Amino acid sequence: MLQKIRRRLLVAGALAAAGLPVAKSANAAQDGKLTIALVLKSLADPFAVAMAGGAQNYQKHYASQFDLTVRGTATETDTLAQTRIVDELIGARTNAIVLASADSKALISVVARGINAGVIVISIDNPLDETSQDAAGISVPFVGPDNRRGAAMVGKYLAGKLKPGDEVGIIEGVSADRNAQQRTTGCQDAMNAAGIRIVAIQPGDWEYGKGKEAASAMLNEHPRIRALMCGNDNMAMGAVEAVHNARRTGRVYVTGYNNIDAIGPLLNDGRILASMDQFAERQAAFGVDVALKALIERRKQADLSRFIETPLQLVTSENH
Numbered sequence: 001m002l003q004k005i006r007r008r009l010l011v012a013g014a015l016a017a018a019g020l021p022v023a024k025s026a027n028a029a030q031d032g033k034l035t036i037a038l039v040l041k042s043l044a045d046p047f048a049v050a051m052a053g054g055a056q057n058y059q060k061h062y063a064s065q066f067d068l069t070v071r072g073t074a075t076e077t078d079t080l081a082q083t084r085i086v087d088e089l090i091g092a093r094t095n096a097i098v099l100a101s102a103d104s105k106a107l108i109s110v111v112a113r114g115i116n117a118g119v120i121v122i123s124i125d126n127p128l129d130e131t132s133q134d135a136a137g138i139s140v141p142f143v144g145p146d147n148r149r150g151a152a153m154v155g156k157y158l159a160g161k162l163k164p165g166d167e168v169g170i171i172e173g174v175s176a177d178r179n180a181q182q183r184t185t186g187c188q189d190a191m192n193a194a195g196i197r198i199v200a201i202q203p204g205d206w207e208y209g210k211g212k213e214a215a216s217a218m219l220n221e222h223p224r225i226r227a228l229m230c231g232n233d234n235m236a237m238g239a240v241e242a243v244h245n246a247r248r249t250g251r252v253y254v255t256g257y258n259n260i261d262a263i264g265p266l267l268n269d270g271r272i273l274a275s276m277d278q279f280a281e282r283q284a285a286f287g288v289d290v291a292l293k294a295l296i297e298r299r300k301q302a303d304l305s306r307f308i309e310t311p312l313q314l315v316t317s318e319n320h
Helices: 002-009 045-063 080-091 106-117 130-137 147-159 178-194 207-220 235-245 261-268 281-296
Strands: 034-042 066-073 097-101 121-124 142-144 167-172 197-203 224-230 254-257 272-275 307-309 313-316
Touching: 034 045, 034 080, 034 281, 045 066, 045 235, 045 281, 066 080, 066 281, 080 097, 080 106, 080 121, 097 281, 106 121, 106 130, 106 147, 121 281, 142 281, 147 178, 147 224, 147 254, 147 272, 147 313, 167 178, 167 207, 178 197, 197 207, 197 254, 207 224, 224 235, 235 254, 235 261
Parallel strands: 034 066, 034 097, 097 121, 121 142, 142 307, 167 197, 167 224, 224 254
Antiparallel strands: 272 313
């Protein structure tokens, strides 16, 4: 199905350059325009901003088919606010919700309420916990990349700069999030394969300040540490500051994930060794497209594929 969708995007001139899938039929909107909501985490996060922009750009090309609402929380971890947002959208009889969940488990109950009310729900960025989905009797497609594979790609590149026995630390996102867990596992895969020792794993909750704190603690506790692998670029930038404050710039590698615009200068001068581009704009637009296609074709939630993979690309100081 994924290949079929990708073939359709080649004939859509306005979106082809962005690599976006396209819903072609408009037969389902006989009773008025469809309504789709994009629900994000912190709207202040550059990755969320990029996702919102990608979805909004997609909607502009299909404005006759559906209306798009973008909602989000003030912080990355505000699950209560995100739950309230989803509840409000269910009450407003929104046709579909594309959700970047703030917590892989905490949102399961409200998502189940939505599905039971007839709302199509698609997850992006952070997959919902599969065991919790099964327990709730729901199945929510994840439209996004293989986070474990992406982190392993970053780790393999880092390993090429190190030697067996070297020490590294991992600064992960919110520990309960599936994407944080998958990225940590991918880092572990790469380090174990190269014989490199992981001496610390600490959460940075996706945030600059907490990433800096975690990095500072690791640098103090492990004076021989050679690299800090970070689950996103916000934490990586915090880690760069911690490395600078410890006067170890050039001796401790830092890697990130997401390839946000703000890390460009840090990649260029080597303060960040590598990141992983998971194409925020495309991922959000692809999620909206999957939701729109499901509505147009009148498909049931249970009939949707559990995982629809989107692209990844390693970005390094050498190819940025």
